[in-house]
Amino acid sequence: MLSVHTSPLHQPGTGDAGGMNVYMVELSRALAEQGVEVDLFTRCRGEAAPPSHELAPGVRVRHLPAGPRRALPKEAMPGLVVPFSLALLKEERRYDLVHSHYWLSGQAGRIASVGWRVPLVHTAHTLARVKNATLAAGDTPEPELRIRGEHQVAAAADRLIANTADEAQALRSLYGAEPGRTEVVRPGVDLRTFRPGDGRAAARARLGLPADAFVPLYAGRIQPLKGPDVLVRAVAELLADSPGLRRRLLVPVVGGHSGATREGTAWQLAEELGVADVLRPCPPVPQERLADWYRAADVLVVPSRSESFGLVALEAQACGTPVLAAAVGGLPTAVRDGVTGLLVQGHDPREYARRLGLLAAHPETVRAMGEAAVRHAHGMSWRASAARTVEVYRALAEVRRPSLTGGERRVGQGRRHAPAPTAPLSWRNEKTVAPV
CATH class of the missing domain: 3.40.50.2000 (Glycogen Phosphorylase B;)
Known part of the structure; x- marks a missing residue:
């Protein structure tokens, strides 16, 4: 998984950290419990964080050098997408797919998916066109650069994961996303932490x-x-x-x-x-x-x-x-x-x-x-969200399997071609790795 502008280790409710950070942490943990090994890549901000940190069994947070090792405003992040992507492509580990979060990570995901020749899954979390339609008085609209970037990611991703049917409709109507490449996966809640307790x-x-x-x-x-x-x-x-x-x-x-x-x-x-x-x-x-x-x-x-x-x-x-x-x-x-x-x-x-x-x-x-x-x-657990996400991953693994004669396979209903992996993916007999 990829998260360029904010780390899953950051405290939600501060700076740019919020529900997306919770989403990445909880989804990754639930995926790992279902046998999917996850590396979450984010930018190193010089917070004395090690290059690799085990978030949970089967889940690692990886800090990549990209730009100054300090906190930067989100407005500066687009200029760090290419350095982040180049650092990402130096990784020697073999990955089966890339799952990007937010449009900045989607831009890096476009580069990584081509360089590694693996599918790209993208979750937007928020959309500029939707935000700009509901601005508070005096609030600053999202820039055109972001809107263009979101269009690019919507066109490039093999699958777009939306939180709700309304978000899926927004992706189709506002960004031209193809229905066949858009899946709805509801987020969940950590029922071990959030419970009535002692009242x-x-x-x-x-x-x-x-x-x-x-x-x-x-x-x-x-x-x-x-x-x-x-x-x-x-x-x-x-x-x-x-x-x-x-x-x-x-x-x-x-x-x-x-x-x-x-x-x-x-x-x-x-x-x-x-x-x-x-x-x-x-x-x-x-x-x-x-x-x-x-x-x-x-x-x-x-x-x-x-x-x-x-x-x-x-x-x-x-x-x-x-x-x-x-x-x-x-x-x-x-x-x-x-x-x-x-x-x-x-x-x-x-x-x-x-x-x-x-x-x-x-x-x-x-x-x-x-x-x-x-x-x-209780009907909306992260376990259920992870199971549905694995279905999306598995479907991409199937269409990306190499044919008997080799060559390329079509994905995304004709939107793009990509070389197949050199070895087929297995979802039952071995762990797979999904970069975040």
Whole structure:
């Protein structure tokens, strides 16, 4: 697998690290448990990380030299794709396929798949055209360079893996992806980490939260795309409608600022609206600690303007916490409206405030939705996601097998030709290696 701009070892909720990092780690672990050996290649940023780090049995994170050994803004990453690809092609290990994540890695994947003569699988995670159609006021649109790059990857990949049917449709309608090369594989949730555990009261005691508080939780990067401003304005509307709720309202915001987002933007807005006293900023935390925040909350609020899936929504539900989310992207798949949470059309703060008020007034509804949420999340494991991904890999292995007379085999329904591997792939009798 390939991840040029962010490492699977980075803490989700900081910088450019988020759901994609969780996705790569959990999918790789689940693939390894099913006999697929995985190397995850990422750029070395000089963080004293060894060239190779074992993430789990059968999963290694490999750091490649490409550009300065320090953190760089995402805007500088396109210039590092070629150096990263050249470093990748120096690898002597034999790989059976490349699975790239995000468009920058897809560009490197195009080079690697040709150089190694193996299939390319690509997962976009986010799409520039979709993001640009749902920008917050004053937010910076994704550049044309990225849009062109995404078109190139969509045309070059032997298979595109989408999180949902809606994302697959966006790939087809906005990027011209062929239906026969597009597969839907739903992400999963780590049910060993995210589970109800010993309940809300115990989690609140560990986190130092009042037992009788009403706690809407925000968990994620603080950037306009994720809609923290919508939550802050909704809290102001809620308190204007129900001023008596102020004495027991507590809104933890667990996450870090991302990209060019100004450090104090969300908090300045909270000060202006007079609700800073009910917000509690908290830094990003490891997954085990994040699970406690989910358990402690009455509801997770996900007011994103664009979301390819929304892993946090699934994680919260696995912990027994319902979700109040925007009906965008993959969130209608992750959340069953009216059963495991509530979906809001649009981003009107008053609509979020109205639903928060209903949940605050009806704790029995919160409990019932939380119980349904656990059952819903249990049907979406990473094991199932990995099994479906292996099916995609296996199908490519079959079409890439060399013919009896040698030569080349057609893949991607005629979109591209590529030489077959020098030896057939085996999915049953030996481990295979999928570079990430």
